[in-house]
Amino acid sequence: MSEDVKVLSIEAKLGLDVFDVDKEPHITVDFSICETCEQKHCLYVCPAKLYQLEDGKLTYNYEGCLECGSCLIACDKKAVKWNYPRGGFGVQYRFG
Amino acid sequence: MSEKFDAVVVGAGPAGSTAAYVMAKAGLNVVLIERGKYAGSKNMSGAQLFSAPLEKIIPHFWNEAPVERRVIGNRIVLLSEKSYVAIDFRTDEFNKHPNSFTVLRAKFDQWLAKKAEEAGAMVITNYRVDDVIKENGKVTGVVVGSDKIPANVVIAADGALSFIAEKAGLRGPLHDRQFAVGVKEIIELPKEVIEERFNLDEDEGNTFHFVGDCTMGMQGGAILYTNKESLSLGIVVLIRDLKERQIQVADVVEHFKRHPFVKRLIKKGNTIEYSAHIIPESGIHMMPRLYSDGILVVGDAAGFTLNSGFLQRGMDFAIESGALAAEAVIEAHKKNDYSASTLSIYKRYLEESFVLSDLKTFQKAPLFMENKRIYGLYPQLVCDVFEKIMKIDGTPKQLTYKILRNTMKGKVSLLTLIKDGLGGKGAL
Numbered sequence: 001m002s003e004d005v006k007v008l009s010i011e012a013k014l015g016l017d018v019f020d021v022d023k024e025p026h027i028t029v030d031f032s033i034c035e036t037c038e039q040k041h042c043l044y045v046c047p048a049k050l051y052q053l054e055d056g057k058l059t060y061n062y063e064g065c066l067e068c069g070s071c072l073i074a075c076d077k078k079a080v081k082w083n084y085p086r087g088g089f090g091v092q093y094r095f096g
Numbered sequence: 097m098s099e100k101f102d103a104v105v106v107g108a109g110p111a112g113s114t115a116a117y118v119m120a121k122a123g124l125n126v127v128l129i130e131r132g133k134y135a136g137s138k139n140m141s142g143a144q145l146f147s148a149p150l151e152k153i154i155p156h157f158w159n160e161a162p163v164e165r166r167v168i169g170n171r172i173v174l175l176s177e178k179s180y181v182a183i184d185f186r187t188d189e190f191n192k193h194p195n196s197f198t199v200l201r202a203k204f205d206q207w208l209a210k211k212a213e214e215a216g217a218m219v220i221t222n223y224r225v226d227d228v229i230k231e232n233g234k235v236t237g238v239v240v241g242s243d244k245i246p247a248n249v250v251i252a253a254d255g256a257l258s259f260i261a262e263k264a265g266l267r268g269p270l271h272d273r274q275f276a277v278g279v280k281e282i283i284e285l286p287k288e289v290i291e292e293r294f295n296l297d298e299d300e301g302n303t304f305h306f307v308g309d310c311t312m313g314m315q316g317g318a319i320l321y322t323n324k325e326s327l328s329l330g331i332v333v334l335i336r337d338l339k340e341r342q343i344q345v346a347d348v349v350e351h352f353k354r355h356p357f358v359k360r361l362i363k364k365g366n367t368i369e370y371s372a373h374i375i376p377e378s379g380i381h382m383m384p385r386l387y388s389d390g391i392l393v394v395g396d397a398a399g400f401t402l403n404s405g406f407l408q409r410g411m412d413f414a415i416e417s418g419a420l421a422a423e424a425v426i427e428a429h430k431k432n433d434y435s436a437s438t439l440s441i442y443k444r445y446l447e448e449s450f451v452l453s454d455l456k457t458f459q460k461a462p463l464f465m466e467n468k469r470i471y472g473l474y475p476q477l478v479c480d481v482f483e484k485i486m487k488i489d490g491t492p493k494q495l496t497y498k499i500l501r502n503t504m505k506g507k508v509s510l511l512t513l514i515k516d517g518l519g520g521k522g523a524l
Contacts, residue, residue: 002362010346010514013281013370020133027398041339042406047279047346049370062177067138068372069257070345073270074335082260086174087131095282095326096140096203 010049013062013095022089025062027071033079042080045070046073066091101127102445103425104238104247105217106225106260108135108209109201110145111395111414111421112253114153116212118422124429127216127247128209129240130336131224136205139255140280140371142319143330144303145204146196153419154211161207163197165301165325166190172406175308175318176479180357193302197326198301198321199411200282225254228264228391234435235264235390248434249425253418256374258384258397266393267384269291272336273466274399276316279349283365284425287325293361294322304361305406310352314341315471317409318352320361327362329353332375332408334368344471375410376401380455380461386446387439392421392472400451402464404458405524420445464523467516469508472514477503 034040042051046066051071067090072082081096084090097461103119105112108130118126132138144167150157169186175456190196213219228238228250236262238248252260261267287294294302300324310318314337321328331348338345352358376382376399383399386392394400395414400407424442428434446452484499494502504513 002352005359005365006367007167007350008367013346015368015434016367016369017371023113037338044338044342044344044485045277045335047277047349049344055350065372066372068277068336069270069275070372072257073272073275073374074339077461084131087224088133089140091371092133093140093202095203096136096143096205096371 014048017066017092018092019063020089021063021094024086024087026090027060027062027065029060030079030081031060033056033077037054037077037079039076041074042071042085045074065072098451101125101245102248102429103251104129104245105247105251105253106238107253107255108132108212108221108429109139109205109221109253109255109395109414110208111397112251113205113208113212114150114415114418114424115251115253115394116217117208117215118153118419119425120212120215120217121173123216124426124501126244128212128219129225129238130209130221131220131222132221134202134206134211134221137200137241139201140373141201141278142321142330142408143199143201143204144321144408144409145199146409147194149412149416149419153415158194158197163199163204165296166194166299166340167196167198167301167303167320169302170406171302171304173304173306173453174478175306175310176476177309179479179483181478181482183252186302196458198303198323200323223441226262228260230264233389235388235493248390249428249439251418251421251425252391252393252397253395254397256376256396258393261384261393261397264388264391266386266388266391267376272339272381273334274376274382275374276332276334276377277338277372277490278330278332278375279344279345279372280328280370280403281349281367282323282369282371283327283329283362284325284368285327285365289364290322290325290327296322305408306352307470308354310358311348311464311471312341312343312351313468313472314338314343315465315468320358326368327365331363334377335374349512377403379466380452380459387424387436387442388435389439390434390441392417392424393437394421399454402454402458402461404461404467414448416451417446420449420451431468458523460523464519467519469512469516473508477507
């Protein structure tokens with residue numbers, strides 16, 4: 001049977017969205033706090049999977065951020081410093 | 097920009113644009129500031145718009161607004177891993193008197209902001225409001241980059257995260273048990289396929305609300321709405337549950353899409369956009385202070401959403417609260433007094449309207465919804481019971497009640513079931 005429902009990777013899904021990425025990140029993560037964090041809730045709540053573990057270390061990339069706010073709410077350690085991108089930058093929904 | 101405005105509205109979603117529209121119509125000098133390139137460019141929801149509040153302000157708005165389909169039904173689906181049991185409601189009444197429409201926010205919000213502009217509001221896009229100006233405890237305008245925009249009153253319509261309400265000191269920190277995250281795909285399909293597959297006439301639409309396996313037992317649900325030439329497929333999961341279960345939310349979407357009976361509905365569709373946003377889930381229990389000297393909070397920023405189990409409401413609350421905030425500001429303008437005591441009329445208007453009335457009527461809903469059995473055990477139980485009723489396998493059949501009791505055995509007591517049922521009576 002041919003694949004009627006295509007399985008899309010998260011990278012492919014984000015590739016469908018229009019972004020106007022600012023030079024300055026609108027979200028910054030204090031990784032020194034993350035080093036002491038066992039739970040790392042951010043890994044689960046980000047719909048864009050922008051929080052990743054590489055060799056046991058947390059990484060974050062603000063490009064591809066959908067500006068949903070989940071990581072801000074999920075982080076108990078207050079390691080996430082959150083702002084909206086500057087006016088006009090960030091995700092641009094065509095449908096929403 | 098040193099001109100002093102009567103009102104500055106932060107955020108051009110349904111709440112902000114409605115507020116700006118109503119105030120501009122009344123002749124006030126209003127500026128509406130939106131951080132996106134265009135109104136709606138940052139906004140996503142299901143999206144089902146209940147028409148009554150906007151209909152009062154712009155009669156028969158659907159004749160000019162970019163709505164997708166007129167919703168004539170709602171299917172509530174209890175989902176187990178391989179089965180479902182559904183209640184399918186439809187009425188021709190909603191063809192005669194539209195009750196709600198599916199919309200795509202990037203288009204709809206743009207239209208509503210345009211209406212505010214046509215009514216005389218100044219609409220500024222591409223600018224992020226960074227802070228409020230405070231003088232002697234009163235809010236007297238907003239800060240945009242290095243500019244200050246003075247105004248008699250600020251309306252915070254900046255959505256669920258409302259940094260404006262926070263900066264004005266009207267709300268405290270946000271909690272993971274009060275917020276869910278909604279993740280959505282727009283799936284493109286030809287118009288004819290949608291109408292055929294969902295048994296719809298032209299312009300008619302349907303909404304599906306799922307509970308159960310769609311969220312892998314976590315608090316939340318899923319939606320599938322019909323648009324003109326696309327479907328809106330989404331899941332909503334409580335942030336606290338994602339943390340506890342350590343399940344990646346993007347994977348929940350894929351899990352839902354692969355359900356045997358969901359797969360059929362989206363067959364051969366192409367995903368064309370992927371979006372997400374947090375959703376306030378605790379209604380009246382998470383409400384910030386709604387007003388203070390020189391400021392009012394409306395829509396999602398005020399936590400005005402309601403999940404009654406059968407429906408998810410937000411935009412109708414946003415529009416109504418935006419209009420009522422505008423009315424309060426118009427009163428304040430007449431008196432030339434923008435103090436908290438004059439603006440407190442906003443709270444009274446909300447209490448007299450469906451906004452606070454519905455949030456009070458359903459105030460037990462958020463706690464009731466925390467019952468995990470709703471998302472795992474019960475949908476599974478209902479599906480299992482129906483399967484046993486339907487299955488004829490050559491062995492003697494049992495009475496339906498016996499099937500129910502046998503299926504419940506070891507999973508849930510009759511007392512718990514009754515208690516949960518009674519809990520729902522006072523909550524939904």
